Amino acid sequence: MDLHKLSLKEQLEGLKKSEFTSVELTSHYLKRISKHDEKFNSFITVTEENALMQAKAADERYKKDKSLPLDGVPIAHKDIFCTKGVRTTCGSKMLSNFEAPYSSTVYTKLDEHGMVMLGKTNMDEFAMGSSNETSYFGPVSNPWDTEYVPGGSSGGSASCVSAELAPIATATDTGGSIRQPASLCGLTGIKPTYGRVSRYGMIAFASSLDQGGVVARSAEDAALILEGMSGHDPKDSTSLKLPSPDLTKNLKDSIQGMKIGLPKEFFEQDMPSYVEQSIQEAIETYKSLGAEIVEVSLKNINLSLPIYYIIAPAECSANLSRYDGVRYGYRCEDPKDIEDLYMRTREEGFGAEVKRRILIGTYALSAGFYDAYYLKAQKCRQLVANDFTNAFESVDVILSPTTPGTAFKAGEKSDDPTEMYLQDIFTIPANLAGLPGISIPCGEHGGLPLGMQLVGNSLQEDKLLQFAHSYQSNTDWHKKMPNI
Amino acid sequence: MNENLNNWEAVIGLEIHVQLSTKSKLFSGASTNFGALPNTQACNIDLAMPGVLPVLNEEVLKMAIKLGTALNADINSPTSFARKNYFYPDSPKGYQISQMDKPIVEGGYLDIETESGTKRIGVTRAHLEEDAGKSLHDDFEGQSGIDLNRAGTPLLEIVSEPEISTPAEAVAYLKSIHSIIRYLAISDGNMAEGSMRCDANVSVRKKGDLELGTRTETKNVNSFRFVEKAIQYEIERQVHEIESGNTITQETRLYDSQNNTTRPMRSKEYANDYRYFPEPDLLPITLEKDFIESVINDMPEMPNEKKERFVSKFSLSNYDADLLAADKDIANYFEEVVKISDSPKLSTNWIMGELSALLNNENLNIKDSKVSSDKLGQLILRIEDATISGKIAKDIFEKMWISGKEVDEIIQDEGLEQVTDDKQIEAMIDEVIKSNPEQLEQYRSGKDRLFGFFVGQVMQASKGKANPKQVNDILKSKLEK
Structure with a gap:
């Protein structure tokens, strides 16, 4: 049986009905990984032994009728989530040998739900990148065409789910790192409201923007897992004091009479005609499902990219200071003194993109520049958030493309950071405003998939998933998988 | 420089x-x-x-x-x-x-x-x-x-x-x-x-x-x-x-x-x-x-408030009140002593003087004082009610410090109670005058300074226990005769 063709929900049902065991399901994926991942490089670490142990334990629980909510279903974790006993690299040479002495809340929650970890997925170094080319462990390729990038920074997570090497994967999103690779790999990727998913044990890039989520093959699968990883965590002071939301309850409800906002600023921009056409078709589909289309204005949205490229580097410049070679991680050979230890450890341990952002952030926070850059960026960030607040007074969700186009070729943008940064032009605003966003497949061009983005009001992940599910119940884009 | x-x-x-x-x-x-x-x-x-x-x-x-x-x-x-x-x-x-x-x-x-x-x-x-x-x-x-x-x-x-x-x-x-x-x-x-x-x-x-x-x-x-x-x-x-x-x-x-x-x-x-x-x-x-507000309500009396209260309630000088109030433990000890002795000034002097000298000597905190506030209060009370003189009190205090005994126990055991009976004092004075005829002669011919000599002799004869004021009064009247 092609177990990987079953949706996650079907896999869970199959396990419950003893149609197959978790060991069978897990072994099936492990075999696929060992057979195919050489082409994609989507895993940094495959935890085969550990996975089979977890699977065996799940099977035992099923036998004893003591199963957990997501028992025995495999998952891949982005290598940004600390997992005790397994190395956590964050895609960096700096942490290439780092084994965390503790586990992230996300891992712990899903583990407590019975999920089986297949391994840790590749990513841009410290989640900085939009093509998964900055990883110390080598670039990841797009299963639709290996000459193309899978997007980033959660490129490994997107690539492995798209190649059906895992039924679902965790991911993180600071400026689009879940939604952009989901779009480029033909997947459903959701970034919840800031504070929904605990950041404890999720290695920080930009603390006020980082948020964990998932890449999945459907909104229904995403809802199941996101529910399992959400909820208040006293170990994260920015975690919302709310219980895990019920994301499957309203999933199948009709969107009849609900309103979709189209931000005119997005559609005034030049975009390839195939993007426009795909989005237009998606809008028509939604209309046919009873949704009302309304034009909205996000008048400060053009500030998003510059705001992001002040705030994210500023926060990362401090967040990455702890990698100094003193306590753990990479340390340079034979340091002369403490200065030399710092300089060479960081020079040798970080890649070019990480260093670039640390430099930008350090500059933006420097005496004499703070007010002009960081403080101004924070004020503008509030303006962007206000635009959304106003827009959500009249609409339920806001629709746009997820990315300016389909995947690009490896190497095509890696020498031009500003071109690369434009990849996130549609996704960044939701991070700035802390809002939930989802990307769902809505078309293709030249054999490569393309996604559309829905952004919801704060805490309305359920509504986003409802919109996504409604679309996916009436279209087949999300069912298309690459031939690998 | x-x-x-x-x-x-x-x-x-x-x-x-x-x-x-x-x-x-x-x-x-x-x-x-x-x-x-x-x-x-x-x-x-x-x-x-x-x-x-x-x-x-x-x-x-x-x-x-x-x-x-x-x-x-x-x-x-x-x-x-x-x-x-x-x-x-x-x-x-x-x-x-x-x-x-x-x-x-x-x-x-x-x-x-x-x-x-x-x-x-x-x-x-x-x-x-x-x-x-x-x-x-x-x-x-x-x-x-x-x-x-x-x-x-x-x-x-x-x-x-x-x-x-x-x-x-x-x-x-x-x-x-x-x-x-x-x-x-x-x-x-x-x-x-x-x-x-x-x-x-x-x-x-x-x-x-x-x-x-x-x-x-x-x-x-x-x-x-x-x-x-x-x-x-x-x-x-x-x-x-x-x-x-x-x-x-x-x-x-x-x-x-x-x-x-x-x-x-x-x-x-x-x-x-x-x-x-x-x-x-x-x-x-x-x-x-x-x-x-709940945190503020939970606050103790602060040093400056305590100082002001000591000045107004106990009529202490600013200087004394400041010294006592600066340390919470000293201030508490002081208030406990006063509760028994009812003599703020004398209590202050004893705490700042005798007690603090012994504490310093042994590098002790007042909380670990070998003479508790109760015991010091009792000692001061005995000075106040004239059971003992201030001088004897200092000896007793040292004994209390070493033995941990109560003041009354030491007074009783060692018979240190002050002599306040006029008759007894008169007898001692008569004896002293009789044994020092030369000094008596000189005093009576105008050498006033010798008064102190006679006081000293009487106190010595009483082993320090005679009430000094009574000795003064009686001696004066006897020498003038």
């Missing part, structure tokens, strides 16, 4: 770091106990492991609110944290979580007693921050060790206005802060263990000048005496530099207590641009009015 310091005046501001006596650290659950084996009290958060996050220990908010109230300051709400960025091996995150724009305490003052009366010193702010670990440079040949046990211990940094003018005022201010934090039980204030540390900002200017001179910051001053000496040294050094035609460099200096000097820190030891920005891992904290 013998310049004429009289032409100069100093402008001094103090930054006092107070280690708060919470059980666990500011942002982690690790213990704050002093003296554990290196790195045994540093958890993943203190070690700045990848992915860890700070969670505020809310106990510190109460402590800061109490301090702010005692300093007559405003409590900021919301109050927020900021990152102070610098690289140093004992700063594991590469930044310190501190407060910048919205410190929890802002704009207060403290009145101190100086030679020329009461002086008000402004308190700019007090903010919460985490302590660093320790670098150990001597224990490893050619290498440095890092001990992160102290990393993350909560500190309150109390910043004064530059309104202190002399080393003595600086010490008075520091002692006053020390007294307050001890009263509030928010810190043990132990300067030797580093639970209270002081940095002094010092500049000098010609008397009458309005413009401030360039200041230096002297760090590492870890006793009241060193604060006085370090500031004195720094004032003299700066005056000397300026009078020699040099300029003062704005810099951070370290106090060397062995040589009583200050020296500039290497520039590596501090950074110039800390690139402060709001801590994104901690949201601003709103302090509800009810919460603040």
